[in-house]
Amino acid sequence: MPADLDELFATLGRQADAIPLAPAAAARERGRQRNRTRAVVASAVAVCLVVAGAVGLVERSDRRPDQTVAPTPSNRAMPEVGSPISLGGTITSADVVAADGRVFALWKADDGTFHLRAADLHTGALLWEAEHRTEQKAEPNALVGLRAAKSAVVLNTSGAAYVYRATDGKLLFDLPLAENDGLVLHDRAAIRWSQQDQQIEAYDWLTGERRWSRDATADRLGIVHPRGTLRLGESGDGQLFEVTGEGEVRLMDAGTGRVLETFTVPRPADNGWVIAYDNWLIIEETSGKNGYRLAATDLGTGETTTVVSEKAGHTLHGLDMCDADRLCVLDQAPLRRYTLASIDLTRQREVWRVPAMEGYPMVESDGHGRTMVADTGVMAFYDANGREVLRTKEAATSWLNTETLLNVPAAPGPVQLIRFSDGHVTTLGEVPLRIGNCVNTEDRLACPTLDGLRIWSLTG
């Protein structure tokens, strides 16, 4: 048995060298496919980096850019709610999601069986258990995921979505999914969008019956949701937008499929972004080597105006709505210089622009004026005036509420609350090694650990 790291890594390297590689053509094809679906997935991607990273170092970057505040060591454990809920056996990873006062954990046993457990976030009590035995052989590339809707929790496997009632774990129905189908978990229906035939179908949460459908449209770009839906990919407020390549937008009732309103917006650029936020629809009209132009349509009036116009050499790298009528744009200029700009959509003017980190950053906002720009392991937080307020390194940092950020370590370590206004750090206590990402509400933190699913209080 090897006795040093060189040999261990050499073994691992040889193992890696034996992993089959797809041909370059497969990557090209995936890239082509991604271009086509970009309009729909763009917002979802922006949320990714919130959960990236590990234990946090907090830096107040406005006044003391060189000062880094290390996590305060803590001897005390986090106040636990209930007892650890066993996840069975010696699993090494699990996913958790939370909705409506419940937390759900998913893991896969060695025999390929998927296990689900639900617990009450406030009492820590186990609510129910379920398992799903897959009929297919284990596929190394199979995508598995757990998503929570208002009344159900959905297990996504490579070929179907299995819908369980949130209250008792009863399997309500299953919905076959082709490889590239999209599934939108709306409060009022589970909506499947087939990329193969461009058909949209909505299914009743309780019965699985098809409630409505829309026939294929040749140039349908996809369906987009108001803010709060697409960003999290989970639930919505009753509306759905269908966008065509010609710029025709149909506002639909997600519960009935009825078209409520139709209007025309500028024709989106090839591979351009089309994203809906609250009262606005943002369209990338032009993109490419000649720069890009963004148009914003006021969904109340249907009026469209150009709000951003960047010259050649600039690329739209990311965008998010940072406040009710403010759009935050992450622009990439030549030489990989990034800037973050805030655009007032009602006045069609730039409010501020600040340099952003290099690398491959993404932007996300809390929707109340505060914005985060993140790259691997680094997150910079900006206030409503574009001032970089603090920076976390290697941090799993997320918005806890409008005043506070939550830092959860990947390795055993302290959970911290960071006050946004002044960067003040409060250490709540230690948590053990987690084997997946945690979820939190304002008062609870739930993580899969080697001891099982554990729930802690964030309020003491």
Add this chain to the structure above:
Amino acid sequence: MDFDGFYRDTSRRLMRYAYGLTGDAGEAQDLVQEAYARAWQRWRRISRYEDPEAWLRLVVNRLSTDRWRRMFVRRDRAAAEPPLPPVAPPSENTVLLVTAMRTLPPAHRNALALHYLLDRSIADIAAETGASIGTVKSWLSRGRAGLATALEPALLPEGTSDAR
């Protein structure tokens, strides 16, 4: 630079890196494909970079910690993308090592993967990550210490070694 030639020349190294970060063959395959798909989308720009392979590593590194992508985005694989041949199960030592690697902070894990799997020098890692030489040394040192703690004492009876 031709995309296919670039893929041919660099994909095996990227696979090593992805596997080192994730310890999961399927995940590594998907990460590598995803990184090259994104590179292809931006190939005109990426191909002009001084070190496009570093850009790919950056994407792989970021995506490896990206929960959303792990859970859902693999769905976006092209329908025509054929399944890859099955992967042989990892050896016992590899399982131990990747399990130990998962306990490390991403920066330490990244530095170890670059150093041990891609033979990158400390100066190379510093240049790629934008960190100082001292920081990279610290990452490697703390990463090795973390591995030594996580690995069974029986596996590393004389402590860890750093041959480079």
